[in-house]
Amino acid sequence: MSSVNVVVLGDNITNNAILQKLKLGESIKQSVYSWAANELAEQMRSDLPAFNGNRSNLEKHILKSLAEEEDFERFKTYIFNPRDHFEVFITDVVKNYMKKDNPRALAVIKKIIAHKKQCVISAAETASKMVTKKKGDANMWLEKFSTSLKDELECNTDHLSGNNCEDITDFQLLTEVVKKEIDLVLDLPNNDSKIVSAFKMEHFRKRPDEILIEHFCQCCWVQCPFCKAICTNTLEGHPGDHSIPFHRSIGINGWFYRRTENLSTDFCTTCVASDRSFYPYSDSEQSVPWKEYRTAGPKYANWSITPDFSELPYWKWFVCRFQKDLEKHYHKKYQGSGEIPDEWRKYTKKDAIKSLYKYI
Ligand SMILES: [Zn+2]
Ligand SMILES: [Zn+2]
Structure with a gap:
C-alpha cells in the first residue's frame, strides 16, 4: 500500500467507517461529560462553603447573599417559591465556578480527558494486536475495539455488522485515526487557560448544577403557615411534624x-x-x-x-x-x-x- 493510499483510506475511515458507524465520537463525548459532571459536582461540594453541608447550611448562604444583594424581588421568590430560588442560586454558583478558568475545575476536566483518551487508545492498540495475530479483518477489529470500550463508553455494538470495511488491512492506521479523532471529537482547545470555558454546559446530559439540585432539593419544602419558614427535615413526605429552629416575623x-x-x-x-x-x-x-x-x-x-x-x-x-x-x-x-x-x-x-x- 502506497503512502498516498494510506492517507486517502485514513480519511475514508475517519469520516465513514468507524466514527459514524460506531457513533464513537458521541460516545466519547458523552462519557467524558457525564463523568465530569459528577466529579465537578463532588469537587464543588468540597470547595464551596455553600455546598459543603446540608440544606440548612445552603439556606444560610442563600440568606447571606440575599442580604448582600438587597433585592426585594429576589427575596419574594425566596419567601413564596423557595424551591425556585434554591435552584437558581445553585445554578448561579455552579456557573460562577465553571466560568473563570478555575484551576480546580480544569484539573478535574484534564484528568478525565486524559483517562478517556488512554482507554480509547489502548482499546485500539489491543484490537490491532489481536486482529494482526488472528489475521482478521476490519470488522473483527471494530468488534474487538468496541467490546473493550463497552463499559467505558456505553457503546452499542449491535450496529457493527455489515460495515463493508473488509478491505482495510492496516490496523496501525486505524489506531492512529482513533488517536487523532479523540481530540477532534472533544473539540477542546490545546490551551489550558481556555479549556474550562470551552467545556459546554449544553453538552452535559445531566449538568453539575442539576446533580447538586437533586442532592439538596429532595427534602421537605412545607412552609410554616404563619411565617413561611421552610421545614428543615431532609426527607420529602417525612413522618411526624414539620419544624424549623427559627421562625420569622x-x-x-x-x-x-x-x-x-x-x-x-x-x-x-x-x-x-x-x-x-x-x-x-x-x-x-x-x-x-x-x-x-x-x-x-x-x-x-x-x-x-x-x-x-x-x-x-x-x-x-x-x-x-x-x-x-x-x-x-x-x-x-x-x-x-x-x-x-x-x-x-x-x-x-x-x-x-x-x-x-x-x-x-
Ligand atoms: Zn413560623
Ligand atoms: Zn417537613
Missing part, C-alpha cells in the same frame, strides 16, 4: 391585625406562648387561641412550633430594610399595633448576616 407573610390595616411584627414562636387568638380564615369570624394553633385546620395541625423568644435579628433587619416594599406588596402598614419597635432599627445588615452564623 409573620407580617412578612402578610398577617395583620383583624379589622385594621396594620401588619403584624410578631414572630410565631412568641405568639404561640401568648394568650391571644388569631383568625385562620379571612372569610370567617372564627378565632383560634394561639396556644391551640394546631386545631385551626390541616395546614396547622402538622407543625411543631415551640414557644420561645428566639427572634432572629436577620428578619428584624429585613422588615426595617424592606418596610416600604412589604407595605406596598400587602397594601397595609407597619403602624399602630404593628409599629416596628425602635430596637429593631438598630440592626445593621452586618448584624443581620452575623445573626445567621451565630444561631443557624
Whole structure:
C-alpha cells in the first residue's frame, strides 16, 4: 500500500467507517461529560462553603447573599417559591465556578480527558494486536475495539455488522485515526487557560448544577403557615411534624391585625406562648387561641412550633430594610399595633448576616 493510499483510506475511515458507524465520537463525548459532571459536582461540594453541608447550611448562604444583594424581588421568590430560588442560586454558583478558568475545575476536566483518551487508545492498540495475530479483518477489529470500550463508553455494538470495511488491512492506521479523532471529537482547545470555558454546559446530559439540585432539593419544602419558614427535615413526605429552629416575623407573610390595616411584627414562636387568638380564615369570624394553633385546620395541625423568644435579628433587619416594599406588596402598614419597635432599627445588615452564623 502506497503512502498516498494510506492517507486517502485514513480519511475514508475517519469520516465513514468507524466514527459514524460506531457513533464513537458521541460516545466519547458523552462519557467524558457525564463523568465530569459528577466529579465537578463532588469537587464543588468540597470547595464551596455553600455546598459543603446540608440544606440548612445552603439556606444560610442563600440568606447571606440575599442580604448582600438587597433585592426585594429576589427575596419574594425566596419567601413564596423557595424551591425556585434554591435552584437558581445553585445554578448561579455552579456557573460562577465553571466560568473563570478555575484551576480546580480544569484539573478535574484534564484528568478525565486524559483517562478517556488512554482507554480509547489502548482499546485500539489491543484490537490491532489481536486482529494482526488472528489475521482478521476490519470488522473483527471494530468488534474487538468496541467490546473493550463497552463499559467505558456505553457503546452499542449491535450496529457493527455489515460495515463493508473488509478491505482495510492496516490496523496501525486505524489506531492512529482513533488517536487523532479523540481530540477532534472533544473539540477542546490545546490551551489550558481556555479549556474550562470551552467545556459546554449544553453538552452535559445531566449538568453539575442539576446533580447538586437533586442532592439538596429532595427534602421537605412545607412552609410554616404563619411565617413561611421552610421545614428543615431532609426527607420529602417525612413522618411526624414539620419544624424549623427559627421562625420569622409573620407580617412578612402578610398577617395583620383583624379589622385594621396594620401588619403584624410578631414572630410565631412568641405568639404561640401568648394568650391571644388569631383568625385562620379571612372569610370567617372564627378565632383560634394561639396556644391551640394546631386545631385551626390541616395546614396547622402538622407543625411543631415551640414557644420561645428566639427572634432572629436577620428578619428584624429585613422588615426595617424592606418596610416600604412589604407595605406596598400587602397594601397595609407597619403602624399602630404593628409599629416596628425602635430596637429593631438598630440592626445593621452586618448584624443581620452575623445573626445567621451565630444561631443557624
Ligand atoms: Zn413560623
Ligand atoms: Zn417537613
